[in-house]
Amino acid sequence: MERTTCVVVGGGPAGIVLGLLLARAGVTVTVLEKHADFLRDFRGDTVHPSTMTLIDELGLWPRFARLPWKPIETTQVVLDAGSATLGDLRRLRRLGQPHPFVAMVPQWHLLDMLAGAAEEEPGFTLVRDAEVVDLRRAGGRVTGVRWRDRSSAGGAEHELAADLVVACDGRGSRVRELSGLPVHDFPVPMDVWWFRLPRGDGTGDPAGGIGRVSDGRLVVMLDRGDHYQVAYLIPRGADAAYRRQPVQVLRDDMRRLHPWLGDRVDGLRSWDDVKLLAVTLDRLRRWSAPGVLCVGDAAHAMSPIGGVGINLAVQDAVAAARYLGPLLACAPADPAAVDRAAARVQRRRWLPTAATQAAQRVAHRVVVRAVLGATAPTPGGDRLPAPLRLLRRVPALQVVPAYLVGVGVLPERAPMWARRGAQETGPQDAGAKNSSALPSGSVKDSAQP
Template structure:
């Protein structure tokens, strides 16, 4: 990577950083892609707008196939030293009746469980491993504000830092900046909406020794639904507060919410006073996807390309699988680009979409089916999922369980790391990531 200082219109000299690839968004998708590329000898700048990875109510479930990717990278053992809880399945409790919705132990997996891990710890693991390799740079508190263009191609990213503007020039820009992607807007792309949003209230309630030993449970009853995740010291609760475009107000009626949670989850009724407006997070969850994930010098992956429903907790796994596929398909062409001095052909970016579009579409459609048919019918009382009536329904439940187990635990078209390790680790882990523009080691890059 190299740094120069171009002159801005006001006469001030703004700092500039360059690399072969600029990845925007240091979530699971962006961080994993950066790690895979630097292992393959591609220099990468990874941008993260926040000052740290400490953010509540993010995807904390790591699926078996994601753990398998970590194993392929040689860091699964370190992953398992992080504070975590293993979940062998997902349960449903409807009107007090329990049933197993998903069981990962019968899928023939090396890691037959979901691991509930704070996302900040997961991201620290990935970025610390990436920092061992030359050519990697993580810039915190660096917010992408727009795209640089040259000769009709994306040529980098304009950023805002605490010290002022920053320019990152790159041959390839990868937007992994989530469902509210800034770069998507900057590129003039609008995703196709897949229905009305779902509004979810997220909060914590303390966990006591007398509580049920549940891991991840969906609770349905009284026309309402909530998911509970056992975080050892507390319960993380996601409670549906509205759908079909009826958005609750930011000051959602806390007293009403306390009553509803106490009725739906009786063993939590004695501590609902812990729900407070200042600790309650109201989230609008939309499913959408781009028709085209790429442009010249620009690629969208993860939620920036296909925003997922929280149903099934598949978002982290799909994001990681996108990253693995992108690295597999792009590492070789990026090396060729650097060797020949030619821009990266767009067909390689199109290949990433061809590889990952079907798993994304099928997973979204499966989630939509559950949200439109299965859960609403159960909420209306038309169907008791926990104790189905009729021979056909009883036969269908095992099939549904196997399907949920496969979609949730494995995903559709799981990816494997296929690019060789070509960079030599320098064992240069930083005590903390860079949080200003700074400069990094020099590296070659393709022409812009």
């Protein structure tokens, strides 16, 4: 029997940030990560301005600035009737945001950087290849976890006692399942294909984020410097039927939507290059029970609309650390006080979660469902919709979607006791950064954004 004060299940952005913050509060914290490394493709690679501000406050900007990332400063949408800028993040500078762009950084680089900083704290431990198989209970309270060492012959099992278990293990959370917390699922009209297409060497290709909407098709392309990361929306549950067609059908469709891609669509050699994300939108009715708390996707799985999931999860982690850190640092902590603090995390984060999911549900209903269900040209399709015409006519309004996506409804600030070093604002000329590339060697496939 081993013991820690807090066990965090899941070594994603929320889990590592929470572990780092708790360790800086003086808490003995153990993070259990199911995999041997962070190398999984098509994970949440968007780091938004609010998250970069947090990185600044933690004194980690110099480390982040050395990572390979590509800034996205504007997003535009292209319809058959024309194009319009949907959001201009550069305008956030006037609202006091020191990093007015979204940084596209491979998640494994971000996690390696955060984990390295956390491991400098004496109370932090990261255990890899650690798969949680059950919760320990005593007197109706969760008192730790039982986990399997996936790296050992036969998968040796261990028990880890803790004052609090925090689930940061994503939308397929094992801890959430074992805890029996009630969940509310929302219907979604889509799934998403993820794949890459090469970007041209010159300056002729569009930069930033490009959404393409045509009758029956909705595609988003994110500029990663040397390639585009493409999200191609398909009707819910249609993946298997579509894959019975030759992949040439997808190539031809991308060339029709973006003729300037030319023969670069041939980079899709087979359906193996196309990864499926089965979209989920749900929210726990209660995020906590005695001895256990869920945050991030374990508490509320987000749609990929807006790419905000990773940033909401990180903000959950900051709120949890603020309420729980000083309390857990005074070991042994009072169980009733720990449970009250865990419940406060849900109360704090409920508004931004519910508001963001409500906006995503509106987008699903008004935009995605209408586009994917289109079988004929839309009446009036020769004109841009009124909201896009307004954004073109009054460019200052482009800061509104930029703020809602880039900063969010209730951004969290690092607790003062977690801050370190000089507060560097980082480069103002975001365009100076190089693009990110895949590391050499194999990368494990994952379609979870």
